[in-house]
Amino acid sequence: MAAKYEVVLKELSAEIAEMRAGDQLPTEQQLAARFSVSSMTVRRALEALINAKRIVGIRGKGTFVAEPSLTKRMTLASFTDSMRAAGRTARAEVLSAGVAAAGADVAADFGIESSASVYTVERLRFGDDTPLSIDSSRLPAELFPNMLGNDLTGSLYEILRRRYDVHLTRASSRVAAVLPTPREAELLGITVDQPCLQVIARGSLADGRVAEITRSIYRGDLYELLIEPEDQGAS
Incomplete structure (x- = not known):
């Protein structure tokens, strides 16, 4: 019984x-x-x-x-591709975009001079009309001339492939459970006590150089990350 x-x-x-x-x-x-x-x-x-x-x-x-949970594979498949696979329409709202000197820590991550320019692009990512993540991406300016002149509301990886003929591979991904800041919670439409997933991911060129570092904050109530033993392709 x-x-x-x-x-x-x-x-x-x-x-x-x-x-x-x-x-x-x-x-x-x-x-x-x-x-x-x-x-x-x-x-x-x-x-x-x-x-x-x-x-x-x-x-x-x-x-x-709850909204149906979305799964993202820990590979180099873009957010846009993940949403398409889930039957949703992806879009992004650019929160900020600029260029500045790398500084010591960022320069060490990219293996460049601290005075070299680095783009920083912060975006709020949506699946249909639901905010799902906040992405803050850094890219060396010397590799991607006039990057900020592109339409940044779509897939960054698509821009890198189409405009610069650059195909990144996933160098590493570091995942942690975090609580959102008040600003992050407001942007994502959640409370500050709602657990989120933080992912710090690095994309590398064919020669092994790191060319992209993105910190993402995903809503823990709507998102899960799938980690598989071997890399299955681009994220």
Whole structure:
């Protein structure tokens, strides 16, 4: 005989499949009365759905059907390609774009002089109309003349391939769980206590030189990263 919480979980899961993202679920008390079980039993079922990223709880507001989770492979497939694979339309809002001297730390990352120029491009990335990540990319200016003259609302990797005939490979990716800053939370439409995924990724040229470093903050409630044993291609 199935445990009580499993019965609640099965019925709620079926109902959620028919609901739209953002729809609100009844309260724990309402569900407990409806299923004739304790609040603890309902809470256990809801926690299982939260862990499965089927629903999301917002403190003080309630529990809501979550947006379908998106998976990004840790390769050099662009955000645009990832959204296309998920049936979404990708777009980017340029938050800032400029060029400045690299400085000691950035110069060491790229193997260039500290006085050499480096582009910095910060963008808010959307899947359809949902903000999903904030990307801050750095690229050596000497490799990509007039980079800021391109349309930066699409894929940077596509620009590098089409305009500069540069095909990057993934040199490394460092992943960490972080909490967003107040500014990041506001841009992503989440609360400051919503865990996010930080990815610092480096793209390299055929000769091994690092040509791109991007720090990305992904919404932890909507995004998961797939890490596979071997590189499967470009990210």
